[in-house]
Amino acid sequence: MSLAVYPLIFEPILKDRIWGGTKLETYLGKKNLPTPTTGESWELSAVEGDVSVVKDGVYKGKPITDILELYPEEVLGAKVHKQFGTQFPLLFKFLDADKELSIQVHPNDELARKRHNSFGKTEMWYVMQADEGSRIIVGFKEKSSQEQYLKHLADKDLIEILNEVEVKKGDVFFLETGTIHAIGAGIVVAEIQQTSDITYRIYDWDRVDAQGNSRELHVDQALDAMNYNTTDTQKHYTTIENKSNAMVNCPYFTTSYLPLNGSMGVSKDGSSFTVYICTEGEFSIEAGGEKYNFKKGDTVLVPAILKVFILSGTATLLEICIS
Template sequence: MERKLYPLKFEPILKQRIWGGTKLKTLLNKKTGSATDIGESWELSGVEGNVSVVSNGFLKGNTLNELLEIYMSELVGDKVFEKFGDIFPLLIKFIDANDVLSIQVHPDDELAQKRHNSFGKTEMWYVMQADEGSSLISGFKKDVSKEEYLKALQEKRLDDLLAKHEVAPGDVFFIPAGRVHAIGKGILLAEIQQTSDVTYRIYDFDRRDAQGKTRELHTDLALDAIDFSGGGQYKTEYNTNTNDVSKIVESPYFVTSLINLDGHVLQKDFYKLDSFIILIGVEGQAEIIYHDNQKETITMGETILIPADLKEIVIQSTGKCKLLEVHIPDGESK
């Protein structure tokens, strides 16, 4: 009997960070043990040295890269496989900022390829929980020159040039490569990004680790990567209706929509898409029904990969549930 591809879950890859906390355990039920500084859960990753491993079904124990080698376009779609081959193009994370992250920037595709033989890093954030008064940094308040930037950096007042945004659950920020940014203290979010682990740390608030050491800064590398333009609308505005699907981000690298359900059954077909689908649980719980009434549960803090060959699913919730739905667009970036 032929075994068909099905909704795939993966073992979280947990990362200790100097700014990490305990929300991944207390709010998202991650198995972090007694650690109090887990900052990231890599949910779906093809990054070398951090490749996700399947946790459910007959493919349990196989890595994402092994699935790509075996199933190729059946897993990711014809055009996606033609473009990316055996590289999975997206990286999905949950991030718990118990303290402010460093102020940083990521290079675009061209610069990352030249320097690191890597993709660039465009990303987006969906805020799942935020302590009262929490804020993040995205972009400059206004256009600045390189000279102004370097002077402010030297004088340790870079913060004065940057745009700060108080946040609440459901807020979305799209962070194109080149935009200076930092996640603030008290924020739990889902991050969708290109497959890249290239980060240029600009300023780390003179923070020291347990050994009394400061972390490396990348002042010179960052200079050529930064977009010095400022102003404008940094937060992504979107409309959402209950028991509906709302597109929130459309970029050359990924398209993200919000599925907002409340005791509803949603029929989904992906015949027009030549891509895998990623579902990320950001609130509540739902069942995914597929292949003659087989079921898989997705709860807040879980991520599921829907293979490109699985063209029809049903999403059923018994209460309030929100899922992010992510896929690769046609005609993706060069």
């Protein structure tokens, strides 16, 4: 039995977060938020316990992991299948930071494998919406050290040595593992990352939940995971219409900015799947005599076996593959 070939979208996995809000619904159109502090929509995930299921079509209700067990090369692509077997290697999310996230860091592959039997967590952010004056934390202002970092953490003035950046819609940040970071209040981001849910939380602004409990911190684990050097995280890119404009190219994923206006043919080589995240507008994918329609807030997986198709519409897309 062969794979039924069509672009796949998935039921969002919505997650309550102490810092979340309602923009996933008001800005991105996600329905039935479980709480007024819904901070994350996991759009495509193979993380154990949070596996995405297909939203419609032949595979409606099927977990992505089941489809990959049957058709790994057809979905993932020859190169990706060879590297990852039947494992989907990336995780796609939208985040609504109504309040600031904790200051945190993610381990690299080696450390994550040793401690958690997991991938590391290299990630990137595309800022979809930002209230005026919104800021993020990315790295240290100047080269630091474990001793200096711990002193500022103990004195509760860690923010003094961290690099704060004011952000606007369209800004892109690439965070290699070990980069200390936090998304500030008033920001919606699309996040692309390795398949991992390993986060070392360092400082959580001394806040508590409705029951008066503070969240767990991982100060000791973070010490040898952290890069104490300064990092150049912001990425600049061109915005040529109907073209894939390179944003981030790393061993884990390649992301391009694609402003679609009209229609364009796409031809792939079958080595990798492609994911399109629609951050503005509406678009369609035409393939095999069928037309599939998508809108802002949709995350679409195009199986690697679907090599030739047409994109049409007026939309801003992020195009992601593994190259």
